[in-house]
Amino acid sequence: MGVSIFIQQVLNGLTLGAVYTLIALAFSLVMGILGILNLAISEIFMIGAFIGFSLIMSGVPVWLALPGAMAVAAVISMVIARIGYEPLRNASHITPMLSTLGFSMILQNFATNTWGSDPMQLTLEGWLDTRFHFGLVSLSVVQIVVFAVTLGLCVLTALLIQRTDIGRGLRAVAENRDVSRILGVRPRRMILVAFALSGLLAGAAGVLVGLHYSVITPYIGVDIGLKAIAVMIVGGATNIWGALLAGPIIGILEVLTVAYGGAAMRDFIVYGMMIAILLVRPQGLLGGSSKTSGGRV
Amino acid sequence: MMSSYQAGLVADGSILLLGALSVYVILSTGQLSLGNAGFMAIGAYLSSWLTVSAGMPLTPAIVVSAAVSAVFGLIIGFPALRLKGLYLAMATLGFGEMVRTFFLNFEPTGGAGGFSGMEHVPLWYILGWTAFVLACVMICERTRWWLEIRAVNDDELAAGLVGMNTTVTKLMAFMTGAAIAAVAGALLAHQNLYIEPGNFGFDRSTEFVLAMILGGSSLAAGSIVGAALLIMLPELLRDFVDWRIAIFGALLVAVLLVRRQGILDRNVFGLAKFWRRAN
Amino acid sequence: MANVLEFHDVDQSFGGIKALTDVSFDIPQACITGIIGPNGAGKTTIFNVITGAYRPDRGSVRLNGQEILGLAPYRIARAGISRTFQNIRLFASMTVWEHMLLSQAPRTPMLSRILPSRAVAERGERMMELFGISAVRDRIAVSLPYGVQRKVEMARAYAMEPKLLLLDEPVAGMNHDEAEDLRQTLQGLRDKGLSILIIEHDMRFMMNLCDEMHVMNYGRKIAGGRPAEIQRDPAVIAAYLGEDA
Numbered sequence: 122m123g124v125s126i127f128i129q130q131v132l133n134g135l136t137l138g139a140v141y142t143l144i145a146l147a148f149s150l151v152m153g154i155l156g157i158l159n160l161a162i163s164e165i166f167m168i169g170a171f172i173g174f175s176l177i178m179s180g181v182p183v184w185l186a187l188p189g190a191m192a193v194a195a196v197i198s199m200v201i202a203r204i205g206y207e208p209l210r211n212a213s214h215i216t217p218m219l220s221t222l223g224f225s226m227i228l229q230n231f232a233t234n235t236w237g238s239d240p241m242q243l244t245l246e247g248w249l250d251t252r253f254h255f256g257l258v259s260l261s262v263v264q265i266v267v268f269a270v271t272l273g274l275c276v277l278t279a280l281l282i283q284r285t286d287i288g289r290g291l292r293a294v295a296e297n298r299d300v301s302r303i304l305g306v307r308p309r310r311m312i313l314v315a316f317a318l319s320g321l322l323a324g325a326a327g328v329l330v331g332l333h334y335s336v337i338t339p340y341i342g343v344d345i346g347l348k349a350i351a352v353m354i355v356g357g358a359t360n361i362w363g364a365l366l367a368g369p370i371i372g373i374l375e376v377l378t379v380a381y382g383g384a385a386m387r388d389f390i391v392y393g394m395m396i397a398i399l400l401v402r403p404q405g406l407l408g409g410s411s412k413t414s415g416g417r418v
Numbered sequence: 419m420m421s422s423y424q425a426g427l428v429a430d431g432s433i434l435l436l437g438a439l440s441v442y443v444i445l446s447t448g449q450l451s452l453g454n455a456g457f458m459a460i461g462a463y464l465s466s467w468l469t470v471s472a473g474m475p476l477t478p479a480i481v482v483s484a485a486v487s488a489v490f491g492l493i494i495g496f497p498a499l500r501l502k503g504l505y506l507a508m509a510t511l512g513f514g515e516m517v518r519t520f521f522l523n524f525e526p527t528g529g530a531g532g533f534s535g536m537e538h539v540p541l542w543y544i545l546g547w548t549a550f551v552l553a554c555v556m557i558c559e560r561t562r563w564w565l566e567i568r569a570v571n572d573d574e575l576a577a578g579l580v581g582m583n584t585t586v587t588k589l590m591a592f593m594t595g596a597a598i599a600a601v602a603g604a605l606l607a608h609q610n611l612y613i614e615p616g617n618f619g620f621d622r623s624t625e626f627v628l629a630m631i632l633g634g635s636s637l638a639a640g641s642i643v644g645a646a647l648l649i650m651l652p653e654l655l656r657d658f659v660d661w662r663i664a665i666f667g668a669l670l671v672a673v674l675l676v677r678r679q680g681i682l683d684r685n686v687f688g689l690a691k692f693w694r695r696a697n
Numbered sequence: 698m699a700n701v702l703e704f705h706d707v708d709q710s711f712g713g714i715k716a717l718t719d720v721s722f723d724i725p726q727a728c729i730t731g732i733i734g735p736n737g738a739g740k741t742t743i744f745n746v747i748t749g750a751y752r753p754d755r756g757s758v759r760l761n762g763q764e765i766l767g768l769a770p771y772r773i774a775r776a777g778i779s780r781t782f783q784n785i786r787l788f789a790s791m792t793v794w795e796h797m798l799l800s801q802a803p804r805t806p807m808l809s810r811i812l813p814s815r816a817v818a819e820r821g822e823r824m825m826e827l828f829g830i831s832a833v834r835d836r837i838a839v840s841l842p843y844g845v846q847r848k849v850e851m852a853r854a855y856a857m858e859p860k861l862l863l864l865d866e867p868v869a870g871m872n873h874d875e876a877e878d879l880r881q882t883l884q885g886l887r888d889k890g891l892s893i894l895i896i897e898h899d900m901r902f903m904m905n906l907c908d909e910m911h912v913m914n915y916g917r918k919i920a921g922g923r924p925a926e927i928q929r930d931p932a933v934i935a936a937y938l939g940e941d942a
Contacts, residue, residue, distance in 0.1 A: 158504045208675055214503050215450050219631060220674045222624055226667030234660050343620055347515075350508055358505075385530065389519040392512035399509045400497045565791070565799045572788035579748055581774035581803035581857060636790070684790075 125257035130380045131373055136264045136333055138372020139271035143326035144349035145356060145364035146278065147319040152353065153361045154295040154315045157214055161201055161221040162323050163346025164228035169194040169327025170337045171236050174243055183249065187270065187328050194324025195317045197228070202316035207309065225342070232339035243335045267329045274325055275365060278318065282361075287314055348388070351395035357405025366406055425541045429609050431649040432548040436602035437626035438633070438641035439555055444595035445635060446564070447588050448571035449498075450507045452623050453514030454599045459618035460487045460517065461600025462607040463527050469608070470535040480547070480604045484597040491596025495589045514623050521615040532614030539608040547605060551598055555638045567591055599626075628666060632673055634680030643681050699761075701726045701861050701892040702747070702778075707756030709742055716742045717753065718916045724861065729883060729893045731903045731924075734913030735936065740896045741783060743913075744863050747894075748780055749773040761860065775803055777860035781850040781867060783896075787838045793849050794834045797821030800856040824852040827882065843870035848879075855886070862886075864895040868902055880906050904928065912936065 144166050151159045169190045176186035205220040251262045282288035293301035294311045302308055323346075330345060331337045352371050356363025371391055378387045398405060420428070437454060444451045461483040468479035494513055501509055527533045558564055569577040570584050577584050607613045629648050634640020652662045673680060702724040709717040717739045724730045732740050745751045747758055749770040758766045765773050779800075788796065801817050825831040828848040833841055838849045847867055854862055864883075868876040876899070883893060883906065897903050903910065904924045912920040912927060914936040920927055927933055 152504075156504075158508065204675075205671055212678065215507065216674055216678060218450075218504060218507065219627070220671045222627070223667040223670035223674070226624075226670070227664045230661060230664035230667065234664075347511070347620065351512065354505075354508060383523065385519060385522045387519075389516055389523070392515045392519075395512045396509055396516070399501060399505060399512075403501065403505060562798055562802045565795055566802060568790050569788050569799055572790050573786050575750070575770075576782070576786040576788065578770040579774050579780060580800050580853065581771055581779075582799075583769075583771050583803075 126380075128258050130376050132258065132260060132264065134373030134376035135369055136267050136372070137376060138369035139267050140326045140330045140333070140345070140368075141349050141352045141372050142364050142368025143271055143274060143322045143329070144346055145352035145368055146275070146361060147323040147326070148349055148353045149356070149358055149361040149364055150278075150315055150319040150322070153359050154291050155206070155210075155312060157206065157221075158218045158350070159198075159201070159206075159221045159316070159319065160218060161205075161224040161228060162198075162319060163342040163349065164225040164232075165194050165197055165320055166323040166327045166330075166346045166349075167232060167337075167339060167342035168197060168228055169324030170331040170341060171232060171241070171327075171339075172324070173328030174241060174331050174337060175236075177243060183266070183332070187325060190328045191321045191324040194327065195320035198316045198320025198323070199313055202313050206316070207312060210312070229339055229342060236339065238339055240336045240338045243331065243337075245332070245335060249332070263332045267333055270325060270329060274322060278322070279362075281318070287311075291315060348391050351391050354395045354405060355398050357407040360405065360407045363405050363407035420541075427649055427653070429541055429544050429605075431645050432544050433602050433606050433609065434625065434629055434648060435641055435645035436548055436551055436598055436605070437622075438629035438645050439551060439638060440595045440597075440599035440602065441626045442595075442630045442635065442638060442641050443555065443598065444591050445630070446567045446571060447591045448574070449588065449592070450503075450627070451510040451592075451595065452507050452620070452627065453494075453510035453512070453517075454595065454626050455618040455620070455622035456510075456514035456517035457487045457491065457596040457599035458603035458606070458622065459521055459615070460490055460596075461603030462613050462618070463521060463533065463603075464600075465604035466533055466536050466607045466613060467527060469537070470533075476537075476539065476543075476604075476608060480601055483604050484600045487600030487603075488593040488597040491593040492589060494596075495592030498592070499585060499588060511620065511623070514618070514620065518615045518618050521618075528614075530615065532612055533607075534612040536608045536611050538611060539605070544605050544609060547601055551601060552638065552642070555598075559638055563587075563590075628670055631680055632669060634682035636679050636683050640680050640682040647681075699726050700724060701761060702894070703757070703759040703762075704743070704747065705757045705759075707743075707746060707753045707758070709739075709746060709751055709753040716916050717746070720756075720913075720916075720918050722911045722918060722921055724892055724894055725909070726892055727887055727890045728908040729887050729895060729906055731907035731910040732894065732896050732913060733898075733900065733903055733910060733927075737915075738913035739916040740913055741865060742916075744780060744865055744894075744896065747773075747863065748778060771803070774857065777858075778863065779854040779857045779859040779861075780863035781847070781854050781865055783865040783869070785843075785846045785850055787846060787849060787853075789837075789839050791838060792835050793825065793830055793838050793841075793852075794821065796838055796849055796853045797824055797856055800853045801858075803857075820856060824856045827855070828852040829878070844872070844875055847871065855891075860892065862891060862893045864893065864897075866897055867895065868897060868899055876902055 144162065147162050148159065151157060172193045173186050173190035176189050177183060181189065201221060201224050205224050206217045209217045209220055245263065249262055252259045282291060290306040290311050291314065293304055293306045294308050298308050330341065352367045353364060355371060356367030375387045375391055378390050437458065440454050440457065441451055464486055465479045465483040468474040468482060469476055498506055498509055521527060522530050566582050566587050569582060570587050574584050629644035630641050632647055633642065633644025648666065652659055655662065655665065658665065700723040705721045707717050707720045720743065732743060734740055742751065746753050749768055752767065757764060760776055760778065765776060791799065798817065798821060801820060825834055828851055830845060830848050830852060833845065838846060841849065847870060851864065851867060868879060871879065880902065887893060907924055909922065910924055910927045911918055912933050919932045919936060920930045
């Protein structure tokens with residue numbers, strides 16, 4: 122009994138961890154390439170969840186709702202890049218972060234006025250509402266979807282960054298913006314690409330979290346999205362692959378805390394871990410020590 | 419005579435001004451704190467517990483809370499010295515959330531249910547504290563201590579080579595900010611008569627930052643303008659009251675794009691000085 | 698004559714690259730000592746070791762006989778070493794006058810920080826007069842022309858009442874007349890007892906200014922002595938001809 126509950130919790134933790142991984146990846150793409158913290162990502166994630174929910178409720182199939190929400194999220198993210206980041210890119214790093222804070226206020230207010238601040242419920246039907254049982258442990262179809270989509274998006278992101286010209290451009294901008302311009306990379310376009318990618322991932326995470334919990338509120342941005350900052354830090358803010366390790370770790374840690382320590386303790390544990398990492402190993406678990414400088418992005 | 423509604427607005431504005439000042443003092447050394455709601459929570463809970471459960475008069479309770487919060491500022495500030503810019507902002511954000519969840523779990527002060535039983539303070543008492551803190555900060559701004567703070571913000575390395583102990587300067591700023599936020603928290607608790615952990619979330623910390631950035635981040639007077647603006651604007655825009663957060667957000671972006679130093683800056687006073695000399 | 702600074706047997710490396718190898722020299726009291734050498738020879742590294750920005754692998758740096766290696770930069774500054782920077786580092790938000798007040802702050806008692814004392818104010822005025830910047834006292838320092846900013850930086854450094862003043866390329870950006878004025882100012886300070894260590898590219902300026910010179914190349918000291926001796930040293934001639942003549 123005890124063991125199967127534990128395994129069940131680990132599975133649930135991995136599901137939450139997958140969502141964290143995607144949002145943390147969204148944060149660290151912008152952080153690793155442009156060196157700024159885009160606080161609006163947590164609200165883009167929330168908007169993604171609402172768009173996905175609304176589409177599914179109006180009868181759009183999940184496989185279409187997901188890219189739809191991702192596209193909307195990417196567009197919002199690109200608008201923020203153009204208005205809120207680019208004019209400020211030569212200011213200190215704090216200034217563009219504050220402007221993204223402005224955008225997150227706008228997005229959250231938009232959501233509360235459009236969808237109300239009460240929780241929004243989704244009833245899953247058909248194949249989505251299936252669970253597979255293995256003894257006392259069960260796994261829902263939604264969880265499998267979450268794992269598959271997360272894995273797929275991570276692989277696609279990795280291929281894009283490591284194997285394509287766009288990826289090389291992004292890495293060049295991450296190394297040195299002025300040099301990258303000499304090499305023929307257009308930094309303005311790369312900024313837009315980085316923000317768009319980050320929006321796509323955050324939007325996908327929103328849809329997945331909605332499916333997984335089947336309840337969302339306009340406050341999931343602050344409740345879940347901001348915690349992805351902790352995931353990013355634990356993994357290593359300038360190494361985007363750190364999120365792949367830290368997401369599952371924090372997801373499992375959080376679910377186990379809820380199961381064995383009490384629901385209210387979980388944020389304490391997650392943020393505590395972030396601060397501990399910042400103090401002991403600021404570069405994060407996978408962070409850029411000199412020997413891995415080639416793998417900064 | 420003021421209506422009680424107007425009195426409430428003035429009280430809210432004063433508390434917001436104190437919060438903005440608490441961020442301002444820390445930011446003046448180039449450190450952005452996104453966790454001052456945490457210090458505010460410490461001040462609110464500790465002072466309330468002291469007055470309600472320990473029977474202490476309010477004024478000494480506020481002083482004690484501010485001192486304890488300053489010690490927390492030291493505990494947070496010391497390791498935070500190793501962190502710069504965004505990393506410090508993220509660490510303080512984490513600290514703020516940790517304090518909030520601590521009180522969520524801390525049953526002696528009511529946990530999630532909140533804490534009550536405080537006695538209401540008159541408006542003049544809140545205004546008195548606000549004026550006192552504001553005066554202290556504005557006097558500090560005219561001392562050489564503030565020159566040192568600005569030097570750390572401008573160029574920390576050069577400040578060290580001019581013989582300044584930048585560590586002490588930054589820690590002092592952090593402790594001062596923590597103490598001011600605690601005063602704000604204590605006044606909030608004895609104004610609202612009920613506090614819960616949700617009062618001290620991330621949005622509270624950002625409200626402080628917002629007021630200070632809008633009003634002007636290079637001088638204390640800017641926070642007055644910012645706090646007044648945030649309190650007055652919803653009154654002026656009653657038709658759009660549902661959209662006030664979005665309007666504040668848009669205002670923040672606009673100010674950063676058009677006038678990064680905020681509505682007021684040092685030149686406003688520099689100009690006044692120039693006129694005086696010319697006449 | 699006593700030495701104000703003794704810089705002995707210093708090795709400094711970054712990663713695998715040796716920036717300084719076994720460098721030694723003394724700075725006599727009330728003298729102007731120069732360090733010359735091609736770019737990348739290690740001149741600014743010496744400044745960074747003296748002011749505590751770098752921790753060398755080996756060696757000793759003594760100020761009036763007291764070891765200062767390993768002290769925090771601000772302690773070294775308070776012990777009596779102040780410097781200027783090759784790429785000027787003034788405080789961006791401050792006027793010239795505020796620079797004068799600030800640079801004396803660590804040396805004055807706590808109370809006088811509330812109201813700047815008359816002594817502090819007078820010294821500030823004197824510094825500005827000495828370097829000819831009194832006319833721009835209320836201007837934001839970084840908004841001034843390059844040459845004037847260098848003077849503000851020197852005034853800031855000298856206002857700290859240093860025992861040793863380090864100047865990193867002080868005449869860069871100055872015209873001939875300004876450089877000549879500066880030479881006279883610095884020699885005047887030396888005659889009043891100040892010890893100065895100076896890095897500069899302008900050889901003619903250095904020959905006229907310095908009492909003693911040390912020549913660096915590839916992180917090693919290749920010569921040291923009076924300017925006239927340096928000029929004739931075959932190793933120096935080789936190093937300079939070898940670079941770009």
